[in-house]
Amino acid sequence: MDFVNHTPFPAQAFEGIDQYRRPFHVVVLRQTLSFAAGMLEYADVQAPLCEGDVCFGELSGASVRQESDLCHYKPKCDVIVNATAYAPPGKPRTxxxxxxRVAKPDTPAPLPQRPQGLNQFENAAPEIMAxxxxxVQHAEQHPVPGALLINxxxxxxxxxxxxxxxxITLGLHGMLRLSTLGMLRFNPWKLTDAKQVLTLPLRYEHAYGGECRIGAGDPAAHHLPHKQRIALAARTAQPAHDNAPVRPAALHSVFEPNPRGTGYVEPLYLRAxxxxxxxxxxxxQFGTPLCARQFWQALRGRLKDAAQGKPSAFQPAGFGIRAGSHPIRRALAGTVxxxxxxxxxxxxxxxxxxxxxxxxxxxxxxxLHGNETLELINLCAADTPGATPDRDGNTTLRLKLPGHECFVLGRQKSGTLFRQALALDTVLLEPEERTLTLVWRGILPKDADAPLRCCEARMHGHEERDLAQREVDFLDRSTGAAESTQSRTAEAPP
Known part of the structure; x- marks a missing residue:
């Protein structure tokens, strides 16, 4: 199949395959938009398709910034935000x-019916018409807000x-526990008051998670029970990062939902x-704050809710990409x-x-289909083009997706021509770079009985799309009417 790109955006066609060994064609197109001028417009320089996972910085251990655009299919649209949090109204806070927020486009409010006078030839009284x-003016100025898709x-x-x-406090706790024959157990941990912060990159390094690691040569390794130490064979099998020499570990445990985070710890690590x-x-997460009691419960082995994806304080919080190693996402890959x-x-x-x-x-x-509204609150600097403060000093940035649609025009070897819309399945917003990335994807059948000769990537506005659809509907109705007339004529007696 030949692929022709009639758009100014990077695009590529390749072959995919499903779990039943059925091949299909995949077309992916990437658009880069900029709001450096205060409103979304297509950037002069279009970023190429992302062909592999990209992390923040150059370290492989950092969280993922974006994944490859060359996946075969996404059943839903990803809305990903790589941003920095800014305290309102530009002053440090604890x-x-x-x-x-992502919302569908607003729709016009229904207009009130024009009042009539005593008959259809007369207007109503002047005060009624006023x-x-x-x-009418109020309805025109206040459209019906679109439904919230993400909040x-x-x-x-x-x-x-x-x-x-x-x-001293721990000693008193111990005496009370002994006096109650162990029925009362007191939390030996406390959470300090938060210091003030002005900005914070919203990355999973600052969310709950992490790992516990003690090197085989560390002094702390001598405090580990022999049964709890990693066997020598397992130590040498541990992978290295960035081609660095393998460093054997005597203890290594990881919080699988977010190995890059902070706050996770094992009792054995603390003692050693x-x-x-x-x-x-x-x-x-909003509504599920992490307190000292929950931290203490986590040390006692109560972390199952986070692994199962239930709302909990141990669930890694963020707006960025959830890594493929996350247990819930990893399970979707199937049985290997x-x-x-x-x-x-x-x-x-x-x-x-x-x-x-x-x-x-x-x-x-x-x-998404275009014209949706993306709203960010305290996720960009106050001087970001297009951002406005609200009454509470929060910085709000609203961006409206362009009303365009990408599609492919397929030409089969038999001469049949068809049109298929591409699905907008990835929205990547990066306020610090003033960029918004849209990734469109389409799946085309690969049929030996009706092979594709050529596939063309194109784009048009919603008005052009609707006009083309009306023309197709008219032709279908006309063709159906003609076929019905011919059928009746053929069935009529001579």
Missing amino acids: CFPVRL RWRKA KTLIVNGPRQFKKKAG TRTRTIAAPQIE DQTFINGDDALPTDFDFAFWNAAPPDQQTDF
């Missing part, structure tokens, strides 16, 4: 909210720590390292057992294409 004109709020905190309580202070996460490894299938039979949706579940929505 905590403040940040919010992402009230009607005022009602997500996070809480940003200043630096804070989990600290072990003083020895004599650690009394742990940095607390600075980004939390020895049978699959030894076979020649491209995908496991239980593979779910929802695996390619990289945004958190509450940032996934039905495919």
Whole structure:
């Protein structure tokens, strides 16, 4: 199949395959828009298609900034925001909210019916007509707000720590526990007050998660029980990062939903390292704050809710990409057992294409179509073009997606011509760079009985799209009427 790109945007066609070994054609197109002038417009320089996962900075251990555009299919649209949180109104605070909203386009309000006089030839009384004109003006100025597709709020905190309580306090707790025969257990940890913060990059490094690691040569390794130490064979099997030499570990545990975060710790690590202070996460889910009691419960092995994706204080909070190693997302990749490894299938039979949706579940929505509104609150600097303050000093940035549609024009070898719209399945917003990226994707059948000769990528506005659809509907009705007439003529007696 030949592929021709008639748009000024980078696009590519390639072959995909599903879990049942059925091949299909994939067309992907990427648009880069800029709001440096205060409103969205197509950028003069279009970024190329992303062909591999890109992390923040140059370290492979950093969180993911964007994933490859060359995936085969996404069943929903990802709305991803790589932003920095800014305290309102430009003054440091101990905590403040940040919010992402995505809404459908507003629709015109219904206009009130024109009043009539005593008959159809006369107008109503002047005062009635004046009230009607005022009602019409109000309806024209106040459209019906579009339905909210995404409405997500996070809480940003200043630096804070989990600290072990003083020895005297712990001693009193121990005496009380002994006096109650162990029936009462007191929390030995406290959460310090948050310091003030002005800005914070919203990355998963500042959300709950992390890892505990003690090197085999560290002094703390001598305090580990022999049964708890990683065996020598397992130590040498641990992968290295950035081609660095492998460093054996005596203890290594990871919070799988977010290995890059902070706040996760194991009791064995605390005892071996004599650690009394742990940095607390600075980004939390709205309505589920992490407190010292929950931290203590986590040390006692109560972290199942986070692994199962239930709303909890241990669920990593952010607006960015949820890594493919997350247990919930990883499960969508299907069963990778020895049978699959030894076979020649491209995908496991239980593979779910929802695996390619990289945004958190509450940032996934039905495919967008254009003209939707994106609203960011405290996710950009106050001097960002197009941003406005509200009555509470929060910085609000509203962007309206362009009313355009990308589509492909397919030409089969038989001469049949067809049109298929591409789905807008990825929206990547980066306020610091003043850019918005849209990724469109389409799936075309690969049929040996009706092979494609050529596929052309094109774009038009919604008005052109609607006009073309009306013409197609008219031709269909005309063709149907003609066929019906011919059928009746053929059935009529001579």
